[in-house]
Amino acid sequence: MTKSQSLREPASLSDMCRKHAVALFVDFDGTMVEIAAGPDDISVPLNLAQALEALAARMDNRLAVISGRSLLDIKRHLGTPAIACAGSHGAELVSSDGSLLGPQPLELPRQALDALAEYARKEGLRFEAKTHGGALHYRSNPERGSDALSFATDISNSYGLAIKTGKCVVEVVQKGANKGNAVHAFMQTAAFAGATPIFIGDDVTDEDGFTACKELGGFGICVGNRDGTAAEYSVPSVEGVYEWLELF
Structure with missing residues (x-):
């Protein structure tokens, strides 16, 4: 509780x-x-x-x-x-x-990482490529947080992945x-x-x-x-x- x-x-x-x-x-x-x-x-x-x-x-x-x-x-x-x-x-x-x-551990599909990186480039966000994940940082553009979460969720659903959210960051990771x-x-x-x-x-x-x-x-x-x-x-x-x- x-x-x-x-x-x-x-x-x-x-x-x-x-x-x-x-x-x-x-x-x-x-x-x-x-x-x-x-x-x-x-x-x-x-x-x-x-x-x-x-x-x-x-x-x-x-x-x-x-x-x-x-x-x-x-x-x-x-x-x-x-x-x-x-x-x-x-x-x-x-x-x-x-x-x-x-x-x-499994790495994320390259297509998923590329899509996140391209989205970050277009939206003025910071993309962080990790060994087993990909993160969109929006601390410098906090108004983009909701859209970033929506896009990352679409990517995770498309590739059978999962979402983690934090302080001005949303990340796509492997399930589990x-x-x-x-x-x-x-x-x-x-x-x-x-x-x-x-x-x-x-x-x-x-x-x-x-x-x-x-x-x-x-x-x-x-x-x-x-x-x-x-x-x-x-x-x-x-x-x-x-x-x-x-x-x-």
């Missing part, structure tokens, strides 16, 4: 870890780094990768970054720290040692690619099994992660308050995430 009231801040991570094993799942944009005008415009703290790797060590490797970005894009910004990651909304997963979890499924997949591995899962995220696509953690006996933490969230708790900002994780 979703909630619309202001959420409380969670108890400290240290207190939770003293009581039971905890598994952490963290979104990237809007959670670990501030939202920017475009996906290539983010500012990543210089020591973020090292801080996440140290956090993973404290958590006995029960930490995973789960992002809408592709794994290749995550690697471009973080390098290759020894932490588990899921990219493309959970379509591609790797363990902390870099080994692939599950089957090799969502952050909740990524949480379930990680929780079935030896490193994560038996722990209490916690998902931290800021956007609509993170709701699947919140719900999955609740199903598995854990909870979600929303970055900022948002009506209709399945999260149980909230922190006010990216800086608040750093503080709660005791990251720096």
Whole structure:
């Protein structure tokens, strides 16, 4: 059941870890780094990768970054720290040692990506080609959001794909690619099994992660308050995430 009231801040991570094993799942944009005008415009703290790797060590490797970005894009910004990651909304997963979890994910049909790219060019939007998806960013043209969603939905229906929406972005992905499924997949591995899962995220696509953690006996933490969230708790900002994780 979703909630619309202001959420409380969670108890400290240290207190939770003293009581039971905890598994952490963290979104990237809007959670670990501030939202920017475009996906290539983010500012990543210089020591973020090292801080996440140290956090993973404290958590006995029960930490995973789960992002809408592709794994290749995550690697471009973080390098290759020894932490588990899921990219493309959970379509591609790797363990902390870099080994692939599950089957090799499918790429989107080239015709679908070409259609999205051409639409973005004509409408003055920003197209982001991903390994397993294609996104239309309309932050600079927010009035085009409804039309972009309609076009992307038509493309997804034509090719048997799915839609993800977020903050000024709509993305076409493979069916079944969502952050909740990524949480379930990680929780079935030896490193994560038996722990209490916690998902931290800021956007609509993170709701699947919140719900999955609740199903598995854990909870979600929303970055900022948002009506209709399945999260149980909230922190006010990216800086608040750093503080709660005791990251720096």
